[in-house]
Every structure is written in C-alpha cells, then in structure tokens.
Amino acid sequence: MKITITGTPGTGKTTVANILSKKLNLPLFNISELVKKEKLYIEFDSERNAFVVDPEKLREFFHNKKHFIAEGLVAxxxxxxxxxxxxxxxxxxxxxxxxxxxxxxxxRENEEAEKFAVIATEAIEKSKAKRILHIDTTKRKPEDVVNLILEGIGGKEVFEEVDWLE
Incomplete structure (x- = not known):
C-alpha cells in the first residue's frame, strides 16, 4: 500500500505518519529529509530557507516502491x-x-496558507491518489487521527468539511 500524507506545517503530518507507520509496519519517508539526502531538488530558496523540490525526481524515487508512507508538504x-x-x-x-x-x-505565511486551504486545494486538484482522506486534526489527539485514517483505509468515507473562512 502506498500512502501519502500532506498538509500545512503544524497539522500533525510527522507525528501521525510515525504512529501510522508503526501500526501498519510500512517504511516511512520524511520528504524534507529525503529531498536533501537524495538531491531531489531544483535549487535552494535562501529566502524561505528550504529546498525547491523537483516533482519529477520525487516521483521517480517512489516509482518502483510498492509499500510506503511518505509525509511532507509536497507528498x-x-x-x-x-x-x-x-x-x-x-x-x-x-x-x-x-x-x-x-x-x-x-x-504567518503558514497560518494564511492553512486559512485559505492552499495545500489542501493543490493536493485535491493535483492528486494522483486513488482515494483522498481529508481530516481536521484541531481537536484530536494524534492516535485518534490515526484511528480515523485506519477506518478510511478500511473503506470508510473520511472527507471532513473544513472551512476556516466562515
């Protein structure tokens, strides 16, 4: 099974991915670390202090992998x-x-990005996934988020309405 986890920084990606990886016994890839280690970037953005990911190199890295969890901003x-x-x-x-x-x-930039659903919108529009789960982590413990994900993996529809503009 191939699972990708994305979201604005601070949504709980890393914590949830670590728990889920242990429960499912799947290898976990942190995309930020992977991009640096495997040189899957186009350039370094000194203003943002971050590497600009090369989407083609990233996809190529995962091309032959059958079972994994990949978590990060561009998962x-x-x-x-x-x-x-x-x-x-x-x-x-x-x-x-x-x-x-x-x-x-x-x-502030990340706060605005979450408010306007920048990552969520891009993920939904550009996703290459067979299924999408959309989860509000605000009032949930990481273990509860993982249990909800497991229900989604089991076939339950898990797509919560989230609108921070109201």
Missing amino acids: HYIPSDILIILRVNPKKIPERLAERNYTEEKV
Missing part, C-alpha cells in the same frame, strides 16, 4: 493509493510551530 506529488490531507484551525499554527525556530513571517 501529494507522489502517486499513491491513499492521500491523507491533514488540516488544523489556523489559530493553532503559531502554537504548533513555536518550537521550530520559524521566523514570524514564516509562521
């Missing part, structure tokens, strides 16, 4: 059986990103 670039989009109330973003040494500008 939706990878063809998968299930794409999981994690969401969180934008007001929680500063609190969740506090320990990451992000600049105030980067925190």
